[in-house]
Amino acid sequence: MQTAGKLFGGFSSATNKRDIGVRVISAESPTAQQAEELMETMLRPQDKAGDGLRKRFAENIRRAQLEICNAIEELDGGAKFHEDAWDREGGGGGRTRVLAKGNVFEKAGVALSVVYGNMPLKAISVATEDPKALADETDNLPFFVASISSVMHPRNPFAPTMHFNYRFFDFENSSENGLWWFGGGTDITPSYLVEEDIKHFHQSYKDVCDKHDPEFYSRFKSWADRYFQIKHRGETRGLGGIFFDDMNDRDPEKIFAFSKDCLDNVVSAYVPIVAKHKDDDFTQKNKEWQQMRRGRYVEFNLVYDRGTTFGLRTGGRVESILMSLPETARWEYDHKVEPNSPEAEILEVFKNPRDWV
Amino acid sequence: MQTAGKLFGGFSSATNKRDIGVRVISAESPTAQQAEELMETMLRPQDKAGDGLRKRFAENIRRAQLEICNAIEELDGGAKFHEDAWDREGGGGGRTRVLAKGNVFEKAGVALSVVYGNMPLKAISVATEDPKALADETDNLPFFVASISSVMHPRNPFAPTMHFNYRFFDFENSSENGLWWFGGGTDITPSYLVEEDIKHFHQSYKDVCDKHDPEFYSRFKSWADRYFQIKHRGETRGLGGIFFDDMNDRDPEKIFAFSKDCLDNVVSAYVPIVAKHKDDDFTQKNKEWQQMRRGRYVEFNLVYDRGTTFGLRTGGRVESILMSLPETARWEYDHKVEPNSPEAEILEVFKNPRDWV
Numbered sequence: 001m002q003t004a005g006k007l008f009g010g011f012s013s014a015t016n017k018r019d020i021g022v023r024v025i026s027a028e029s030p031t032a033q034q035a036e037e038l039m040e041t042m043l044r045p046q047d048k049a050g051d052g053l054r055k056r057f058a059e060n061i062r063r064a065q066l067e068i069c070n071a072i073e074e075l076d077g078g079a080k081f082h083e084d085a086w087d088r089e090g091g092g093g094g095r096t097r098v099l100a101k102g103n104v105f106e107k108a109g110v111a112l113s114v115v116y117g118n119m120p121l122k123a124i125s126v127a128t129e130d131p132k133a134l135a136d137e138t139d140n141l142p143f144f145v146a147s148i149s150s151v152m153h154p155r156n157p158f159a160p161t162m163h164f165n166y167r168f169f170d171f172e173n174s175s176e177n178g179l180w181w182f183g184g185g186t187d188i189t190p191s192y193l194v195e196e197d198i199k200h201f202h203q204s205y206k207d208v209c210d211k212h213d214p215e216f217y218s219r220f221k222s223w224a225d226r227y228f229q230i231k232h233r234g235e236t237r238g239l240g241g242i243f244f245d246d247m248n249d250r251d252p253e254k255i256f257a258f259s260k261d262c263l264d265n266v267v268s269a270y271v272p273i274v275a276k277h278k279d280d281d282f283t284q285k286n287k288e289w290q291q292m293r294r295g296r297y298v299e300f301n302l303v304y305d306r307g308t309t310f311g312l313r314t315g316g317r318v319e320s321i322l323m324s325l326p327e328t329a330r331w332e333y334d335h336k337v338e339p340n341s342p343e344a345e346i347l348e349v350f351k352n353p354r355d356w357v
Numbered sequence: 358m359q360t361a362g363k364l365f366g367g368f369s370s371a372t373n374k375r376d377i378g379v380r381v382i383s384a385e386s387p388t389a390q391q392a393e394e395l396m397e398t399m400l401r402p403q404d405k406a407g408d409g410l411r412k413r414f415a416e417n418i419r420r421a422q423l424e425i426c427n428a429i430e431e432l433d434g435g436a437k438f439h440e441d442a443w444d445r446e447g448g449g450g451g452r453t454r455v456l457a458k459g460n461v462f463e464k465a466g467v468a469l470s471v472v473y474g475n476m477p478l479k480a481i482s483v484a485t486e487d488p489k490a491l492a493d494e495t496d497n498l499p500f501f502v503a504s505i506s507s508v509m510h511p512r513n514p515f516a517p518t519m520h521f522n523y524r525f526f527d528f529e530n531s532s533e534n535g536l537w538w539f540g541g542g543t544d545i546t547p548s549y550l551v552e553e554d555i556k557h558f559h560q561s562y563k564d565v566c567d568k569h570d571p572e573f574y575s576r577f578k579s580w581a582d583r584y585f586q587i588k589h590r591g592e593t594r595g596l597g598g599i600f601f602d603d604m605n606d607r608d609p610e611k612i613f614a615f616s617k618d619c620l621d622n623v624v625s626a627y628v629p630i631v632a633k634h635k636d637d638d639f640t641q642k643n644k645e646w647q648q649m650r651r652g653r654y655v656e657f658n659l660v661y662d663r664g665t666t667f668g669l670r671t672g673g674r675v676e677s678i679l680m681s682l683p684e685t686a687r688w689e690y691d692h693k694v695e696p697n698s699p700e701a702e703i704l705e706v707f708k709n710p711r712d713w714v
Contacts (some may be wrong), residue, residue, distance in 0.1 A: 084691065098690045181645065232669040232678075276618075291685070298686075299679075302659035303669060312589040313662060322656075325688040328648070329655075332684065333455045333464065334676040335443065 003121070034208075038062050042114045043090035049145070052149050053252055054144055057259075058114050061148035062095070065112050065264045069097050071267045072152065075275060078103035081110075083237040086317070092116045096320045098285070100327070104159070104278045109323040110222070112141040125209055141179070149307070153322040157290035158277040160190035160197070160240065161297065163324070165307070166259050168271045182255045185246040188273075189238025189297065191290040193346040197273045198239050202356035204207045204269040205242050212258040217357075220244045225353040230300045235350040237300040289343050290332035298329050329333050359692070394399040395419050401448035401473045405432070411501055414525045415471050418505035419452070421620045422469050424662040426454050426622045429509065432632060435460035438467075441697025443674070449473045453677045461516070461635045466680040476500050476528075498536070499529040502693075505620070508565055508681040509627070514647035515634040517547035517554070518595065518654065519627045520681070522664070523616050525548040540602040542703045543623055544581050545630075545656065550703040552713075554630045555596050559713035561626040562599050562619070574714075577601045582710040585682065590650045592707040594657040646700050648687035655686050 014160035039048065047054045069081045079102035087093040094113040099105055104314055118140040147207050154161070166184035174180040188201050197343070209216035222244035228237040242262070301308045301324055311321040337343040384391055394415055398403065404411045426438045436459035444450040452472040475497040511518070523541035531537040545558050559578070568574035577599035580674035585594040599619070604612050658665045658681055668678040694700040 006710075100690055103524050106686075109690065209660050229391060234673075295682070298655060299659060302656060303666070309660070318589050319691040322688060323690055325652070325687065328687050331464075331679060331682040333457055333466065333680055 001028055009252065034111050034155060038095065041087050042091065042093045044116060047091075053256060054146065054170060057256060057273055058146045059110055060260055061146060061166065061263070065095065065097065065148055065217050068109055068150070069099070071271055072105065072108050075278075076102040076104045076108075078117075079105070081108075084319075088115070090116060092297050092318070094320060096317075096323060098323060101153075104156075106153045106155045106327040107233055107323075108150075108152040108175055110148065111320050111323060112146075112148045113145070113320075116142070116144055135340045141240070143179075144170045149324075150266075152274075153294070153326045156278050156280055157191050157282045157286040158194070158280040159274045160186050160188050160277075161326075162266075164263070164266055164326055167261050168256070168259070178248065181248040181251060182259050183247065183248045183251075184262060185220065185224055185227075185241060185243035186268075187228060187241035187243065187271065188263060188270070189293070189330065190320050190346065191293045192286070193239075193349060194277075197276070199356050201239075201241065201273065205264055208258075208261045208265045209242065211261065212254070216244075216258070217242065221355075228300065229304070230296055231298070231304065232283060235296065235347070236353055237297060237350075239349065239356075240353060243338070256280055288330060288332075291328060291345060292332060292335060294326040294329040295331045317334050363450070366458075378563075381473040385690070395452065398444050399448065400448045400472060404448075404476050406549055409488075410613060411503065411527060414491065414613060415503045417505060417617055418469055418523065418620070421453065421456065421623075422467050422505055425507070425623055426467055428457070428628055429456060429462065429465050429691055430581065432628055432635070433461045433465075438465075441677075445472070446472060450672070452559075453680060455680060459512075461511055461513075461631065463510045463512045463684040464680075465507075465509040466667070467505065468677050468680060469503075470503045470677075471501070471503045472479065492714065493713050501527045501537075506681075509631075510651070510683045513635050513637055514639045514643040515551070515637040516549050516631045517545050517625075517634075518683075519545050521544070521623055523620050525613070525616070526560060537609060538603045538605040539609075541616055541619060542581055542598060542599035542600035542605065543619060543626065544585060544651070546593055546629070546649045546704065549632075549643070549699050550596075550706060552589075554633070556624050556713050558598065558630065558676070561622055565615075565618045566599065566623045568618065569611070572643045573601075573615070574599065580713075585657065586661070587653055588651065588661065590656070592653065594707075595656060596706065597710060616664070645687060646688075647684060649689060649692060651683040651686040652688045655682055658682060 009025065039055065041056060043055060066155040073080055076261060078098045081097040081099045084096045085093065086095075094111065097107040098107070100107050106245075130279070145167060148167065149163075152161060152165045164184070164186035167182070167287070169179075169181050169183075171177065173178035174269075186205065188198065190197070203220075206217040209220065210303075211245035221240060224240040225236060227243045230237055231234075252325065255269040292323045303309070305324075308321055308324065310316075312318070337347055396412065396419070400412060400415060400419070404415075414587065417571075430437055436456045438454040438456045441453045441455075441684065442450065443452075449471045451468065453466065453468040455464070455466040457464050459465070494503070502524060504522065506520075506522040508520045509518060521541070521543035526536075526538050528534065528536035543562065545555065562578075563574040566577065578597060580602075581597040581600035582593060583601045585597060586592075587594055660666070662681075665678055666674075669675070694704050
């Protein structure tokens with residue numbers, strides 16, 4: 001079980017025990033060169049050589065991490081991302097980039113990790129939604145997982161929170177045993193419903209999906225609606241997006257291309273919405289409702305989110321795992337929304353997810 | 358498993374499905390008569406007749422609930438408790454009393470519940486720390502559990518949070534099968550260390566314990582230090598107190614008397630500390646540190662607390678379960694305390710629990 005927690009998202013990538021020190025570098029002008037240099041330290045020699053999928057996936061998430069952070073910094077116009085870096089002995093490591101106390105963003109984080117480990121086959125059955133009939137096997141299998149995860153919490157109550165995570169699992173000799181898969185998704189969590197924003201967000205992901213498979217969008221949109229349920233509330237965390245896991249039903253290159261397109265869509269799906277609302281007027285009541293929805297975000301992440309719950313229970317780096325929590329949150333006993341209010345309007349959609357495109 | 362969640366604390370007492378409506382009553386001058394009237398609706402006829410332990414335990418927690426709420430209202434000098442009430446068909450019910458937005462208290466809640474249910478013997482093994490070798494039994498056994506739980510969150514960063522919970526489990530024919538036990542505890546969670554306050558708190562509970570058994574205090578103090586661990590942080594939630602569970606090693610009347618004395622000690626152990634600090638001067642930095650410790654409180658309750666986690670997963674009344682959460686909380690990425698600061702001083706004690714008496 002030790003390793004299982006590390007498999008979910010970049011948040012749970014590095015154990016304190018195996019870190020060989022944390023160094024903080026500023027990364028105000030990340031370059032392609034920086035991305036390449038990172039791979040030098042993160043990948044094992046056999047994965048660095050050539051042009052294998054492990055290397056290309058890892059390079060791609062580093063490139064995306066730097067590009068997305070640049071776009072967010074530009075939008076924020078104030079705070080900069082700072083990077084905490086871990087390298088693990090024998091290859092692998094993590095780069096957690098956090099922007100805090102910005103003009104536009106209360107907290108924004110993008111975490112990347114590359115982990116080499118050994119996983120009991122038994123653990124694989126809990127690490128995925130598809131147990132792959134491995135529950136009785138106890139042998140350890142060497143694996144590689146590269147992952148990028150992010151949560152962005154803007155200040156303005158009318159600017160939504162956004163989360164994404166893309167990951168690639170690959171076990172030793174996976175071309176023989178078929179033990180590899182991709183997972184990921186991007187979802188949006190507003191406090192107030194602005195239909196055209198949510199339509200824009202979902203349409204942009206439908207467009208990406210449709211390029212790859214006409215069935216993807218409806219399948220992955222429903223999956224997000226199911227996954228992001230706060231079960232004890234009977235509410236979704238937000239207004240969804242796409243979510244997929246255990247994907248290995250076709251040529252891995254095709255899934256990589258899909259995963260890459262999803263990641264490249266983050267900025268154009270999200271940034272315009274925040275740009276539009278970052279300076280909206282708001283009342284104290286709007287702010288308190290946002291803070292209560294932040295409380296729901298905390299509830300989902302601490303009680304249900306797979307990456308968070310397994311990461312915390314299995315010794316992941318706490319600060320990277322809990323980077324996803326908002327700066328502030330609020331709980332009011334038995335809070336009721338006013339009938340026909342904007343708060344009631346979006347709560348109804350959290351209770352009954354809607355189609356947007 | 359449906360019933361298991363209801364066994365932990367008063368927070369998880371009533372399911373929405375079986376409620377027969379919620380009525381809100383003001384309870385500004387609760388009387389002994391009110392306490393007796395409650396028992397009329399809450400207890401089943403066979404438990405109402407005579408002077409059995411079920412009745413006396415339930416009457417006692419109702420009396421204590423009203424007395425403690427009165428003491429807190431008096432200290433607050435502003436807000437009043439309001440009561441949400443549920444009666445369950447066939448006996449049982451809950452009374453959740455919450456004071457919000459007070460002068461002194463951000464949020465204070467005292468929840469009482471009496472639940473009659475049927476529990477698979479198998480579930481009993483997960484409902485206690487002592488599985489009682491019942492893990493393979495699948496028969497249902499009728500049970501009764503009465504419980505009082507409370508969390509008080511004051512506003513001032515120098516006034517500590519306090520939690521208590523006392524409960525009595527009793528299965529059918531328990532005099533034959535020995536299936537009954539008491540559990541409970543009271544613990545304190547300051548943001549800043551004021552040694553004399555913590556000594557007062559612990560000493561008062563040691564005095565109560567010593568009246569009943571010279572071994573109780575050290576055993577139950579260590580139990581609290583273990584139970585209130587935020588494992589992923591390597592920190593305790595606060596500075597402990599006492600915690601016990603599965604207690605059925607002597608005459609139930611003796612344990613009831615101990616449990617009663619513990620509950621009657623809450624006001625004198627806690628109220629003077631808040632009275633002393635409620636008007637302390639504080640800085641923005643003090644407030645932010647308190648808010649970060651509130652964040653840790655949320656982490657403990659949502660990730661580890663038995664009552665909360667089982668309650669949420671098994672359909673308890675969400676608002677009663679999550680009454681324990683603070684009004685507001687804060688998370689800062691990778692926050693570090695300044696060396697030799699008051700924040701560093703108490704953090705050291707959270708990491709290495711100390712003896713106080």
